[in-house]
Amino acid sequence: MTRPGLLRIGELSRRSGVSPELLRAWERRYQLLHPARSQGGLRLYSLEDLDRVRVMQQHLARGLAAAEAAAIATEPPAASGTETLLDGAKDELAGALAAFDEPRADAVLDSLLATATIDTVLATVVMPYLDDLGKRWKRGDASIAQEHAATAMLRGRLLGLARGWGRGLGPRIVLACAPGEQHDLGLIAFGLALRARGWRVVYLGADTPLTSVADAARACDAAFVVVSAVTPKPFRAHRDELRTLARKQRLCLGGAGAAEAALDSYIEILSGDLVDEAERMTALVDGR
Numbered sequence: 001m002t003r004p005g006l007l008r009i010g011e012l013s014r015r016s017g018v019s020p021e022l023l024r025a026w027e028r029r030y031q032l033l034h035p036a037r038s039q040g041g042l043r044l045y046s047l048e049d050l051d052r053v054r055v056m057q058q059h060l061a062r063g064l065a066a067a068e069a070a071a072i073a074t075e076p077p078a079a080s081g082t083e084t085l086l087d088g089a090k091d092e093l094a095g096a097l098a099a100f101d102e103p104r105a106d107a108v109l110d111s112l113l114a115t116a117t118i119d120t121v122l123a124t125v126v127m128p129y130l131d132d133l134g135k136r137w138k139r140g141d142a143s144i145a146q147e148h149a150a151t152a153m154l155r156g157r158l159l160g161l162a163r164g165w166g167r168g169l170g171p172r173i174v175l176a177c178a179p180g181e182q183h184d185l186g187l188i189a190f191g192l193a194l195r196a197r198g199w200r201v202v203y204l205g206a207d208t209p210l211t212s213v214a215d216a217a218r219a220c221d222a223a224f225v226v227v228s229a230v231t232p233k234p235f236r237a238h239r240d241e242l243r244t245l246a247r248k249q250r251l252c253l254g255g256a257g258a259a260e261a262a263l264d265s266y267i268e269i270l271s272g273d274l275v276d277e278a279e280r281m282t283a284l285v286d287g288r
């Protein structure tokens with residue numbers, strides 16, 4: 001991997017699914033990309049370049065001509081407009097999901113993803129929405145059916161965005177929920193934030209036995225393993241197995257339960273906001 005956020009043309013092509021030839025043409029014709037130069041003179045592209053390519057693709061898929069799509073993709077975001085869009089989007093998403101209106105919820109997410117990065121969409125809309133949903137569910141203001149339908153829909157969308165997160169050349173990370181743990185949305189979102197920073201994700205999902213986590217990490221030569229849980233209970237119940245795993249792999253514990261788990265000091269705890277923690281892990285593996 002090059003520096004986080006700096007990609008060679010091949011990696012930009014793999015991540016966006018656009019051929020290097022077409023990327024160069026878009027750079028030349030529409031100034032869509034603004035590469036920096038490495039010491040050896042190689043072009044290095046930023047995550048903002050990748051975002052612009054994705055916005056361009058979304059508008060092409062909607063039938064716009066290339067010049068029109070490029071004009072939108074290269075427009076500087078109007079800060080206040082974006083903020084207003086994000087503010088309104090959480091309420092709109094909540095309204096659509098509460099009414100079991102999947103097409104409307106999809107449309108809200110589509111328009112958000114066309115204008116904001118995945119980090120922003122996760123941190124300002126999806127995660128706060130899930131937090132509110134949990135509070136409403138606890139108060140009895142959201143039914144079990146509404147909670148199940150909403151989380152199933154969001155989980156599907158997040159996993160859709162995750163397609164191809166195992167590809168590329170970055171370091172590999174194995175993500176798994178602790179044994180007995182069903183809450184995997186935070187872990188998927190964390191994987192997406194890592195993916196945006198060049199990691200390759202091997203996702204094992206809910207309720208994974210720790211011996212299987214160890215097998216997978218060994219088989220794919222993972223740089224890191226993250227085990228997550230919403231409460232400290234599974235971490236405490238599997239303390240010895242976690243210690244064994246930590247002797248073989250670089251292990252981190254994540255999710256709301258990690259902060260209270262109080263295990264050994266050599267097991268890294270990721271207890272902050274998931275985008276910040278993805279940034280911190282990237283710095284760790286880069287030796288920054």
Ligand code: B12
Nearest residue numbers: 130131134151181182183184185186254255256270274277
């Ligand atoms: C959706 C949901 C479910 C779904 C999960 C679907 C899925 N595939 O994930 C289902 C229906 C399966 C479910 C089941 C249960 N749930 Co539930 N669930 C929720 C709900 C509404 C949203 C969870 C969620 O995804 N939140 C979004 C995440 C991302 O937010 P977060 O967990 O606060 O995480 C923050 C950080 O910790 C960080 N983060 C999260 N994960 C990770 C991972 C890493 C690596 C990192 C770095 C950071 C990170 O990101 C977040 C934002 O900063 C919450 C309410 C809530 N407030 O969260 C309840 C909640 C988590 N559930 C709860 C409970 C009690 C249960 C059940 C026991 C209910 C039951 N009686 O059956 C079962 C347990 C199942 C099990 N064995 O795990 C409680 C937990 C209370 C507690 N602390 O003990 C909550 C808080 C609801 C409540 N207010 O009571 N649940």
